[in-house]
Amino acid sequence: MSVLPRPTAVLCALAAAALLPPTAPARAATTLAFGACPDSVPRPPAPDRVECGRLSVPLDRHHPSGPHIEIAVSRVPASGTPAERRGILLVNPGGPGGSGLPYAVTKRAKLPASVRRSYDVIGFDPRGVGGSAPVDCGAMGGLFAAPGADPVPVDPRSERAYLTAQRHMADDCAAGAGTEALPYLSTEQTAYDMDAIRAALGEPRTGFLGVSYGSYLGAAYAARFPHRVGRMVLDSVVGPWDWHDFDMIQSRALLRARNTFFGWTAAHPDRFGLGADTAAVRRSYLRVRQGLAARPLNGFGPAEFDRAVYRALGRTERWTSLADGLRGYLTDATVDGLRPPSAFDGPESRNYEAANRIVKCADGPGPTPREIVTDVRRIRRLDPQPLLTGLEATTCAYWRHRPDHRTPLGGPATPPVLLVASAHDPVTPIRGAHELRKLLPGSRLVTLENDHSHGVFASRGNTCVDGTVAAYLVDGVVPAGDVRCGGAGLPGPQPFSPSGV
Template structure:
């Protein structure tokens, strides 16, 4: 996906700078006890028989630069390979993204979607990254009012709103400093990569194979930078680019505008189904009426912030577009928000942990923007479209962070074996430009692109045989394609239901 013209020069410079980073030397190794497995928490789904899932934990240093210091526990899950000993290829660690996503149940849910040959060949290993779920979960308390219902309008318009917006970021940073004091610098991607290698060592494996989706791709690239000679076969799906987190957030916010325009056009093309008008401009006007109405008069705690979160979620997967269009119609018809409201409450314990870990990890990974830079970028985005979706701008709070990292998280290594990067051609959540830039830090690696696709998450997710077979061949036999692979995608879907 092409980068926004205003940002292209900066992002190319950032990528070039990232390419010159010298990976830090691995920290001194801490003792690696054998990982003993037993029963899992009730929240972990049970795989269908004869498969089984088992859970355990290992103690790792809070700070891998001080391996004899304070320790925390990392929760680990495993679904053993279902094939014969001759078929076994080792362990496949998996991460669902975020940062902040819980990986403990992911060993079960993602494994169920993997090709059978992969399930037969690998013990699939899930883990909650430090700060998440059952691994020393982070808590940022109220996070500057993030969980207020209804929340403040997340798109500031005018000087007064901009000052309030910056104040909320400062409050969020202060809440994280109070709630997670003492651990903020150590809940980083780089430290988590060390945890991954501790899991490998505790299982007695010589190498780590890994499947990381979205943020998981960033984590996998960090592991390759720190432990290139312990890399087995790494698949980086829906790739985060090698930029600062804040610059990535800006790129994503512009891509979401392009995706929303596609949604308007798609909804207009199905005017008989949705009744929001037969022109793109009609659907856009209906969308703005809904948002304006909810901003002025929230419905049962559902206002502008909640609406933007629902839109953000829907734009990332085209199968959710029908629900979004139905939600717009239902509000305009009878004032209800049932179709727009998420299935689980935003302020649940899991959501609070996710949002806290997300900010802490992003702010621990690299440089922060200045408040002036944040406002400048918001104004530029609003010149592209006056009503943007800024829900994904999580790294903005790093402007007020109290524990600034000493260096950026290193990504990629020329010493790592060839990896596979997988991307949807029009993914708005992790635009494909990021995959192309990261590949420059991974010599010999290949990019598998699902053309004519508009969703986030590709391998063992979109049901595309070309993608799945290519990745499976790499995981099972180590087959690296002779060149980049382009797979035919599905295009935009037909509306579902009704």
Template sequence: MSVLPRPTALLCALVAAATLLPTATPARGSSASLTFGACPDSVPRPPAPDRVECGRLTVPLDRQRPSGPRIEIAVSRVPASGTPAERRGILLVNPGGPGGSGLPYAVTKRAKLPASVRRSYDVIGFDPRGVGHSAPVDCGAMGGLFTAPGADPVPTTPWAERTYLTSQRHMADDCATGAGAQVLPYLSTEQTAYDMDAIRAALGEPRTSFLGVSYGSYLGAAYVARFPHRVGRMVLDSVVGPWDWHDFDVIQSRAMLRARDTFFAWTAAHAERFGLGVGADAVRRSYLRVRRGLAADPVNGFGPAEFDRAVYRALGRTERWAGLADGLRAYLTDGSPDGLRPASAFDSPESRNYQAANRIVKCADGPVPTPREVVADIRRIRRVDPQPVLTGLEASTCAYWHHRPDHRTPLGSPAAPPVLLVASAHDPVTPIEGARRLREVLPGSRLVTLDDDYSHGVFASRGNACVDRAVAAHLVDGTVPAADVRCSGPGLPVTAAAAPSR
């Protein structure tokens, strides 16, 4: 394996991971084939008779320099359970991010897919470059991101704005040092799209069918742009729109405010259950009391940054709303934030890798904001609501990035077959306007909308028969609806679960 001019965390991690997965063996020509074997412990085992197997594929770090440094991409496969006549090929899957590990996703997502899809496809998971077992990146302290309690992430004064920008600069410096400044340009969505096609070629398949959720939709659209004639059947779920990443983050932050207002109203409708006040305004005041209290006096490393991360996560799925409301009440009752704490540690190795890869990919994908633009956008968000949730403004650090992309990641192509887009009508993580905008660069595509739904992730996730039937028909039979599809959604939870005993 070739090495870069000087050691980097990325390549050191690559060497350390070399014994975890079987290596790809060269095939005739310039491509390689995949040899599958046992999987790392992080990959769950599916119930018998299904099986999961893993391997790795060596690819160029820079596709424009095929003889230059190389990295390894970790791949997993759950073979189709149907007969040879039922088989439709491979279905690559990606869970989102940027930064999400796809190696276990082949197992976990496949378990939720309709039986007809499981019978038709070998489900292929992979860790995108820089993630998990694919030469994972590490940005070290990342400008204090993992310090607990973290600084208040919502700057409200000129001094606080300067402090916020300084933290973003330090984050960019940490990524340049930790990952290696010379590799930053090559951990992009566009380069990952090339890796996807390398996986297709190594498996000997003529086409790539693909299911991408959240960021996975952006990755799928990038694959379409580069390889339109190799696209099989593609489903893009909970769609990221074709915006620059900072612009997307700002759009998301406004959608989060709409979702939070809906949460306040829903909680008020269950006033006896949650005890946070009668009326949405009263619930909002209770919410602000909790945040102000934690900002003034963090509890065991849990302050305003940790609170905002908990709120951000909870707003993305309505089934988490009751837990958020219970956590607010518990703090107001006994001063404990434990009900708001996530189950997994934010500073775990997996989380650190996710947060590093997230920034690196976003900053490699296209135009970056200036510090002045970052501050102006935060001020505009605060004019909508003085206390926003800015957890998703991850591309702010790109204002200080050590590499400036020379072009925007291309998305979509008129030469590709129709793509099926899926969206929840009120998803705060990937607002539905992203699906409508992306469809403009995917001619002939159709949009399946789950109306009256407020959660992120739809197909084989929300349990909606209308959505699942339309998507399965596309994947298995290639059916493209004659027009967009509207499915009736579940609405907000009708009743809240009983409060857990204390």
């Protein structure tokens, strides 16, 4: 039995069922009543337990007597003694669009034992996601078509088609989510929801662990509630830029990561058979993409290929599967090894993609169509075959609601924050951590050197990183200066598996 049924319609015009009527608004709950969790939330091993509840919050924090939505919350209580307890640790897995409800269980299982003993780990689905009035953008301008159109425009005609798809995506989101609701699905409003969770749990401060987009959310919380910040860890940091600018910075980092992947693959020619030098592996890669562009296989074309590469480049442990998938296409004309393990067009993925665009476009002014074309041409001058999968804020050029301000991040009143970054992370390049720390005086940066993956703390198995962060979370130990931890470097290739990914 689930106590967190998903709303049947979406916010404002998003979801009449999830919203409490504006004519008789209910006040946000001052406490959270916990019970059973939905099946989507895994159960931790005994004696730990997970429990779930719902919290009513205003759709617009500046109009608390207006419509309300409900936020889905999960909790895994601290396993230590009362004397060891340090409070609550809210966690966010990234996105925008990532579901945090199960993350309280899955991330907690990877945390150092001292952290598990010290904190109630609190997960929550941000507004518009999962169990919190989920949004739906329908066809999203053809994003879920299989095979999708080639996502890399190469001439004026394809550039116009690219912009038309972004306009249609914006129209689909306005129709699915409701134009009136779009301004309130922002990171800033979610930061207010975080503080409502804190208050409902009766805690004076919020501990927080945010990964990827979660770092941006944490910085937004610090901007609004610096006096409520406990110990905050921002891992794989998103820089304090407009979202389109961040997407372009990421696209350049992905080109560097892909070249590193080509070199790594070339170092193992007998294992992969894609070439003995970087240029040869690149030619093999382009043969695969060009072949799929000319003749998609089983709904798998250039758009699906680029998404698979984008996903694989973010974690070096996926590189073997990507190289095997390239070889599988070239030798056996199959794309089975390139397909991600989960279907892209499932309901959770559709909600993720919708929430991702809606939140980004609610966070600040978007680019103009001319800026988009200029930036795409610029990245193509760096490499004729770039990865544009992460250019998600391009939709904001045609958004129905144009925000009049950017989401504020950080501030001088924020207590010391710990930033964590991988030196060569292509998804959130380390440049973002250096820029964000300027807005967080007294913060420290923990860098995992010689590492090329996204997600560091309680993820890469590095004792230096994990020990430094655990000491900060449990005992409040702020390093005297920045910390550099030695990484393991690129892994060796995994044994060949004919089943692919």
